[in-house]
Each structure stands twice: as C-alpha cells, then as structure tokens.
Amino acid sequence: MFFDDSSAYDLLSSRFAALAKAYPEWEEHSGMHQFIVWTALSAEGLGVSCQHYQPSITPYVNKTYHVSESWKLKCQLVFGKPVGTLPDAKPKTHLEQALRVYGKESPEA
Known part of the structure; x- marks a missing residue:
C-alpha cells in the first residue's frame, strides 16, 4: 500500500511558506514511486496490478x-x-493520436 503523510506536508508549510500552495499538487505526484516498485516487481517476473479503490477501504485499512x-x-x-x-x-x-508536441518546431505552431 502507498500512503502520503499529510502531517509531513503540514510541517513543511510552516518552514517553507512560499511553497505551501504547491504541496497539495506535489502530494499527488506519488505515482512515480508506484511505477518504480511496479517495474522492479515485474523485472523479477511477478505480475502486478495497481488498485485505486480508496477511500472506500481507507477506514478498514486504518483500523486493521x-x-x-x-x-x-x-x-x-x-x-x-x-x-x-x-x-x-x-x-x-x-x-x-496520443501525443502532441507544441513549440517552435511543431507544425501546429
């Protein structure tokens, strides 16, 4: 299971007030950790599935x-x-169809 500790962000907010508005967004960037663990387990020949069915199970997980x-x-x-x-x-x-690149070099620019 992957968790984010919101109290850690609260501590950072008081130390780095100028960045505090960005913490909720940065908290949502934990997918990279999931990807790295998924890749490592797959490299060992294991099957992996990432399930996002919280918050329905969160009370059970917290209590158990x-x-x-x-x-x-x-x-x-x-x-x-x-x-x-x-x-x-x-x-x-x-x-x-899945990727678009914008900028000076792009034909759409």
Whole structure:
C-alpha cells in the first residue's frame, strides 16, 4: 500500500511558506514511486496490478493496520506469481493520436 503523510506536508508549510500552495499538487505526484516498485516487481517476473479503490477501504485499512489518520491511502499494489495465460493485449492508440508536441518546431505552431 502507498500512503502520503499529510502531517509531513503540514510541517513543511510552516518552514517553507512560499511553497505551501504547491504541496497539495506535489502530494499527488506519488505515482512515480508506484511505477518504480511496479517495474522492479515485474523485472523479477511477478505480475502486478495497481488498485485505486480508496477511500472506500481507507477506514478498514486504518483500523486493521493501525495507520495514522494523517496518512492518506493512495493505492494498493497487488503482486504475485502469474498463473494461467495472460489476457489479450489491449488495442494501442497510435502515437500520432496520443501525443502532441507544441513549440517552435511543431507544425501546429
């Protein structure tokens, strides 16, 4: 499970007041940690699934695992040894449709 400790951001707010408005947005950037752990587990041959079904399970998790109320549950990374066959690959969106680049070099500019 991945959590963010909001009390840590509160402490930073008093020390770095000029940046305090940015902390709520930065708190949402924890996905990189999830990606790194996912990649490491996959490299070891494990199957991985990132589940974002909080806040519905947050009270249960906090009570069961004695998690501080200041910790906000972000996701649960479920992993294990794959069994059976993998599902069919999802159709991919072509890069030209999924990515747009803007700037001097861009034909749209």
